[in-house]
Amino acid sequence: MLRLSTLAIAAVAATSGIAIAQTTPAPAPAQTMPQATTGVQADATATATANPTVGGAEMLATRNIVENAAAAPNLTTLVQAVQAADLADTLAGPGPFTVFAPENDAFTRLAPGTLDTLLKPENKATLAKVLTYHVVPGNVTLEQLRSQIEAGGGTATLTTVEGSPLTVTAEGAAIVLTDVSGNKSYVAVPDVKQSNGVVHVVNGVIVPKLG
Secondary structure, rough: OOOHHHHHOOOOOOHHHHHHHHOOOOOOOOOOOOOOOOOOHHHHHHHHHOOOOOOOEEEOOOOHHHEEEEEEEEHHHHHHHHHHHHHHHOOOOOOOOOEEEEOOHHHOOOOOHHHHOOOOOHHHHHHHHHHHHOOOOOOOHHHHHHHHHOOOOOOOOEEOOOOOOEEEEEEEEEEEOOOOOOOEEEEEEEEEEOOOOEEEEEEEOOOOOOO
């Protein structure tokens, strides 16, 4: 299992010839949290109803990040990438981790052929670098992101596991992630609780400097 301190992997883009470009996704309205059932049933189902669904699939707070992602039909590309980068054991570990999880459509906005190139075994280090740019140590909820944005005068800066900064801002009700190259991604489904952290589903892939 990779240790958290070893996840900031050196980029190999210069030798692999990978050039990542993408279109900016439209703002995604955040999914609201469902209300718990009233009465006796609420106590029995509190854990199940505390999470939004992802791609129509139930997300259980008792499962880890990898287990819940594997159950979501709109996160299959991310799961494939995590497996190709040998990060599954890490993201199933104790954490806690905050993961900004790109849905399947997010990967289609990358330059043609980019995903196929990243998934090649010889580019595993670059793929791991891209994926760990979507991970922040600890539990960072949507409310905490909003508080950090307010405290920062409209901007919050997160340090990712990859090591590069990630800028977070608000556009009306939407929470926006901006990578080091200016690419944007919007939080679509926030606060999906996991046994080892929290996941925010996003509609774009963010990319660190690779060269």
